[in-house]
Amino acid sequence: FTQPQMPIKCAGAPQKAMYLAADHLRRNAVPADIRFALPGQAMFGVPFYARALDEVVAHYGIAPMFGHELIAVDGDARRARFRVTEGESTRETDLAFDMLHVVPPQSAPAFLRESALADAGGWVDVDRQTLRHVRYPQVFALGDCSNTPNSKTAAAVRAQAPVLAANLLSAMEDRDAVEHYDGYASCPLTTSKGRVLLAEFGYDGRLMPSFPLDPRRPRKAYWWLKRSYLPRLYWAMLRGNLGPDWHRERSFGDALPGSLRP
Structure with missing residues (x-):
């Protein structure tokens, strides 16, 4: 299983597929050597959640391969080539596979990436709090193509939309921004069939759970939330119904909760 360089739409998406596969194989007593290749040096960008995911990986016996970026695939020979970064040095290595799960690198569309609206990385260059373009004050942006330094998820758009709408209306009336996006x-x-670890966070790794429960523990209730509620909310969002918003900054102890069973 592979994950490309950030930013991608959801940093956890490649892991969801991996955990579900590992859970299915274990339930059916199928032995497997599972490896997770990712360019970064941790399982997740927020250390609070990364430690919990280390436990999930260990539970399944998955071998994390930090500093590994997939750069080429030979499907006929079943070999994958990786660029490996170790400190200041880089090298390339080939690994054999029976099954390869690839998440490709992601970018904004060319018409934005190659326009004057883009930053050096090819994303629409906005103020991360007001969502207003840093050079063109008549332009606002949100969602996957903006360069806000956070996950590009539906949850992020859900939190960005009211901010952008309020600030756009203020700009049309020559007033200053009135709302600020907190990076939520x-x-x-999905750590197994039936349990979900609900990672919620804001800018600079601030913890912003919707519920006062330790978010590092995979829960059956969150499986229901993801399977039954969030798909309905997604389509409702497209009609302008954003649903309730309970996220807020909370704090938890450093010690991992007693049970992290996926």
């Missing part, structure tokens, strides 16, 4: 994003990590 949500990543429901």
Whole structure:
């Protein structure tokens, strides 16, 4: 299983597929050597959640391969080539596979990436709090193509939309921005069939759970939330119904909760 360089739409998406596969194989007593290749040096960008995911990986016996970026695939020979970064040095290595799960690198569309609206990375260049373009004050942006430094998820758009709408209306009346986006994003990590670890966070790794429960523990209730409620909310959002918003900054102890069973 592979994950490309950030930013991608959801940093947890490649892991969801991996955990579900590992759970299915274990339930059916199928032995497997599972490896997870990712360019970063941790399982998740927010250390609070990364430690919990280390436990999930260990539970399944998955081998994380940090500093590995997939750069080429030979499907006929079943070999994958990786660029490996170790400190200041890089090298390339080939690995054999029976099954390869690939998440490709992602970018904004060319018409934005190659326009004057883009930053050096090819994303629409906005103020991360007001969502107003840093050079063109008549332009606002949100969602996958903006360069806000957070996960590009539906949850992020849900939190961005009211901010952008209020600030756009203020700009049309020559007033200053009245709302600020806190960087909220949500990543429901499916750790097994029946349990989800609900990672919610804001800018700079601030913890912003919707519920006062330790979010590092995979829960059956969150499986229901992801399977039954969030798909309905997604389509409702497209009609302008954003649903309730309970996220807020909360704090939890450093010690992992007693049971992290996926």
